[in-house]
Amino acid sequence: MKIQRLTDQKLSELTGKCVAQEKAASRKLLVCLYEVKRRRLYSDWGYPTLFKYLTQDCKYSEAEAMLRVNAVALMGRSPVAKEKIESGKIGMTTASVLERGIKAKEKQDKLEVESSVCLNLLEMTEKCSYRQAEVMLQKALDLPAKKKVNIALSEEVLAKMEKVKKYYGEMNELELIEVLLDEKIREINLPQRERKSFASETSRYFSTRIKREAITLSGGKCEKCGSKIHLQYDHRKPYGKSGLSHKMNVRVLCLGCNQREAIKVYGIDFMGKYLN
Secondary structure (H helix, E strand, O other): OOHHHOOHHHHHHHHHHHHHHHHHHHHHHHHHHHHHHHHOHHHOOOOOOHHHHHHHHOOOOHHHHHHHHHHHHHHOOOHHHHHHHHHOOOOHHHHHHHHHHHHHHHHHHOOOOOHHHHHHHHHHHOOOOHHHHHHHHHHHOOOOOOOOOOOOOOHHHHHHHHHHHHHHOOOOHHHHHHHHHHHHHHHHOOOHHHHOOOOOOOOOOOOHHHHHHHHHHOOOOOOOOOOOOOEEEEEOOOHHHOOOOOHHHEEEEEHHHHHHHHHHHHOHHHHHHHOO
16 A cells, blocks of 8 residues: 555545554553563563563663553552553553652652542543643642752763663663662661571571672572662572571562562462552
8 A cells, every 4th residue: 555645535544543553552552561560470581670671672762661661550550440541541641640640649648549549530530631630630639849950960970870870780860869769768777677697597587697698699689680679588489388598598589570489489369469
């Protein structure tokens, strides 16, 4: 078919058909990504998060990937949200705005937003453009106005950030700053129990000595996907299946890979209630 030879009417019909097909394909992709996220399947493909899979394997831009990640997260909040996104009643951009607003509210109040509130927000924004949804959410959730901060970094600081990026892997400057701040906050808030140098092998927790040896042997990264952020100490033989907390039973995994391994052992139906 040569597009140039189509009549105006035929071109209009074809364009409308292509738009409908693209929207349907986007909704189908979100359903697939929802299931990939639910199973943490990206871990088996060598990625610590769905975002990394979308940017590095699927070659989406960071903005495009974030739209899809947020829409998938909203689908996981309730069956109603999932149905509205699958049916096209709520578009991907509006879904992303909704999820960002809900996350901001949860971060602000340090409480999970109730499902009834989520349902009300879904109804309110169903027929809104994403800009209308942003304004509505800010009022409905009593969110503070966005603050834009411009920071001028010297060449010396930028060079230091590049060195640190090589350690943590591919991420932008904002992600790097957030990771470093999170690590420091965790260190400050580290409970006294975690600081103990000794722990019984029958305890759920590994001793500091075992953790230190494990992180050294792993090279400070996830033993499965290579991520250097959100690292956790995991039992090779699960603690819930009589696994002991000794050095032969410890491994270092990132959050996503740890969850995936738990799903493999206990099944998605059992683990689903602990994952979001």
